[in-house]
Amino acid sequence: xxxxxxxxxxxxxxxxxxxxxxxxxxxxxxxxxxxxxxxxxxxxxxxxxxxxxxxxxxxxxxxxxxxxxxxxxxxxxxxxxxxxxxxxxxxxxxxxxxxxxxxxxxxxxxxxxxxxxxxxxxxxxxxxxxxxxxxxxxxxxxxxxxxxxxxxxxxxxxxxxxxxxxxxxxxxxxxxxxxxxxxxxxxxxxxxxxxxxxxxxxxxxxxxxxxxxxxxxxxxxxxxxxx
Amino acid sequence: xxxxxxxxxxxxxxxxxxxxxxxxxxxxxxxxxxxxxxxxxxxxxxxxxxxxxxxxxxxxxxxxxxxxxxxxxxxxxxxxxxxxxxxxxxxxxxxxxxxxxxxxxxxxxxxxxxxxxxxxxxxxxxxxxxxxxxxxxxxxxxxxxxxxxxxxxxxxxxxxxxxxxxxxxxxxxxxxxxxxxxxxxxxxxxxxxxxxxxxxxxxxxxxxxxxxxxxxxxxxxxxxxxxxxxxxxxxxxxxxxxxxxxxxxxxxxxxxxxxxxxxxxxxxxxxxxxxxxxxxxxxxxxxxxxxxxxxxxxxxxxxxxxxxxxxxxxxxxxxxxxxxxxxxxxxxxxx
Numbered sequence: 001x002x003x004x005x006x007x008x009x010x011x012x013x014x015x016x017x018x019x020x021x022x023x024x025x026x027x028x029x030x031x032x033x034x035x036x037x038x039x040x041x042x043x044x045x046x047x048x049x050x051x052x053x054x055x056x057x058x059x060x061x062x063x064x065x066x067x068x069x070x071x072x073x074x075x076x077x078x079x080x081x082x083x084x085x086x087x088x089x090x091x092x093x094x095x096x097x098x099x100x101x102x103x104x105x106x107x108x109x110x111x112x113x114x115x116x117x118x119x120x121x122x123x124x125x126x127x128x129x130x131x132x133x134x135x136x137x138x139x140x141x142x143x144x145x146x147x148x149x150x151x152x153x154x155x156x157x158x159x160x161x162x163x164x165x166x167x168x169x170x171x172x173x174x175x176x177x178x179x180x181x182x183x184x185x186x187x188x189x190x191x192x193x194x195x196x197x198x199x200x201x202x203x204x205x206x207x208x209x210x211x212x213x214x215x216x217x218x219x220x221x222x223x224x225x226x227x
Numbered sequence: 228x229x230x231x232x233x234x235x236x237x238x239x240x241x242x243x244x245x246x247x248x249x250x251x252x253x254x255x256x257x258x259x260x261x262x263x264x265x266x267x268x269x270x271x272x273x274x275x276x277x278x279x280x281x282x283x284x285x286x287x288x289x290x291x292x293x294x295x296x297x298x299x300x301x302x303x304x305x306x307x308x309x310x311x312x313x314x315x316x317x318x319x320x321x322x323x324x325x326x327x328x329x330x331x332x333x334x335x336x337x338x339x340x341x342x343x344x345x346x347x348x349x350x351x352x353x354x355x356x357x358x359x360x361x362x363x364x365x366x367x368x369x370x371x372x373x374x375x376x377x378x379x380x381x382x383x384x385x386x387x388x389x390x391x392x393x394x395x396x397x398x399x400x401x402x403x404x405x406x407x408x409x410x411x412x413x414x415x416x417x418x419x420x421x422x423x424x425x426x427x428x429x430x431x432x433x434x435x436x437x438x439x440x441x442x443x444x445x446x447x448x449x450x451x452x453x454x455x456x457x458x459x460x461x462x463x464x465x466x467x468x469x470x471x472x473x474x475x476x477x478x479x480x481x482x483x484x485x486x487x488x489x490x491x492x493x494x495x496x497x498x499x500x501x502x503x504x505x506x507x508x509x510x511x512x513x514x515x516x517x518x519x520x521x522x523x524x525x526x527x528x529x530x531x532x533x534x535x536x537x538x539x540x541x542x543x544x545x546x547x548x549x550x551x552x553x554x555x556x557x558x559x560x561x562x
Contacts, residue, residue: 055556058473060472060473060555060556060559061554061555061556081477084472084475084476084477085475086475087472087473087474087475088474088475089475093473093474095473095559099466099469099470099473099559100470101467101470101471102467112471112474113474113475116471116474116475116476116480117475159474
């Protein structure tokens with residue numbers, strides 16, 4: 001479902017963390033374009049800069065240098081409040097450890113994302129389609145502790161896309177799942193991408209998981225090694 | 228804690244006023260220089276009884292002697308015949324009036340608190356006394372002996388602590404009071420209506436300050452408890468704060484959540500505190516009905532609630548502020 005519209009544009013992106021007196025160069029000039037409706041897998045060893053790229057694209061941390069455009073918004077020009085708004089409207093996160101709020105039911109975990117985005121009106125009909133697709137409608141009133149890992153991750157995916165974000169960032173979404181549940185979750189991500197046109201960036205160590213993407217971006221030492 | 232202590236202060240004062248008015252008198256007279264609340268030695272000559280009885284409109288006069296026996300407890304000496312004429316007498320639940328010098332009458336609360344029954348022995352003023360009667364509470368005193376006996380034991384023979392006057396008509400109270408004050412200007416005298424109003428927190432030396440200290444301690448303790456609880460709660464939920472931030476929650480959203488939780492806790496705590504005052508009143512009635520009287524003080528509920536709310540909000544402010552300013556990435560990696 002690619003249509004040539006660039007949703008993510010990254011140019012010469014650099015990120016330096018200051019750890020005590022030491023400067024850690026996490027990203028050393030990354031260039032990347034992602035089109036609307038693409039499913040991109042990002043692979044690389046630990047310390048290659050995958051997670052830092054994920055955090056910058058998600059507006060969780062600002063870049064040190066370079067340009068990052070998310071759906072036309074230049075992240076370097078955004079204040080903390082602006083990046084908060086970006087996370088609320090344009091980005092959905094899926095984490096390795098699911099990161100559901102343990103005291104809320106699955107339904108409330110999804111609802112709180114709508115509440116934070118101030119979308120308290122009637123639910124988007126598209127979301128009902130998503131719930132069907134994820135197969136969690138019958139588990140919505142359970143707390144996370146009563147759900148399997150695969151179910152928790154499906155709830156996390158539902159939460160990530162409930163506000164219809166431009167991009168879905170998935171950080172090792174199958175890292176805590178067995179093979180069967182991994183295949184289910186990856187299949188669902190692919191379905192979301194193919195049926196609903198959801199743009200997805202997925203970080204993974206798993207080559208089989210990476211193969212679900214339209215293309216694979218390999219990172220090493222803070223740079224993109226090849227695509 | 229605050230509601231219980233205020234309730235005890237007001238309850239004990241009200242109980243003292245109720246027992247004083249239970250005598251059935253219209254006017255109370257004390258010796259010059261003595262205090263209404265604190266126990267003073269008997270310094271009023273018995274001769275004043277006949278003086279007061281000679282005054283216009285005065286029908287009856289009862290003189291009492293009060294002697295502290297430790298803590299807030301006292302023993303009261305009275306002439307039962309005088310007292311019965313004025314008050315209609317004690318209502319005996321068990322036993323009978325005095326028949327010998329070493330006999331004591333106690334009220335139901337005192338008997339219950341001290342496991343006494345008719346025939347029991349009670350140590351008062353380092354002497355053994357036999358309980359001859361148990362009476363309904365609410366009239367003058369909880370522990371009563373014969374006035375003459377108490378006067379002799381305390382070296383105040385012929386002396387009284389207080390004199391109660393009964394008039395031919397209560398409507399004459401102000402007139403008689405004015406006349407007596409003119410004749411005996413140094414003697415503190417009150418109508419029973421005045422007396423009731425004088426048994427208040429503001430008229431007890433130091434009690435207002437004591438309640439102020441209790442409120443201050445309550446605020447400090449409440450602040451520390453809420454501060455530590457909220458600090459720990461926020462620390463334990465660091466990852467949840469990170470999740471909310473990743474979902475796009477602003478610092479204000481997180482502050483709002485924490486403050487709302489704190490408000491709910493403060494309101495629930497206040498309601499629980501109010502309910503606990505009923506529990507403490509029950510405990511007082513069961514375990515120390517004679518020594519303590521606790522009143523339920525609805526007037527203080529909004530004050531206590533407001534103090535709890537303000538203390539809780541103050542205690543939650545720093546943890547909430549810290550949570551709102553947390554770095555999302557650090558929070559998400561918190562284990």
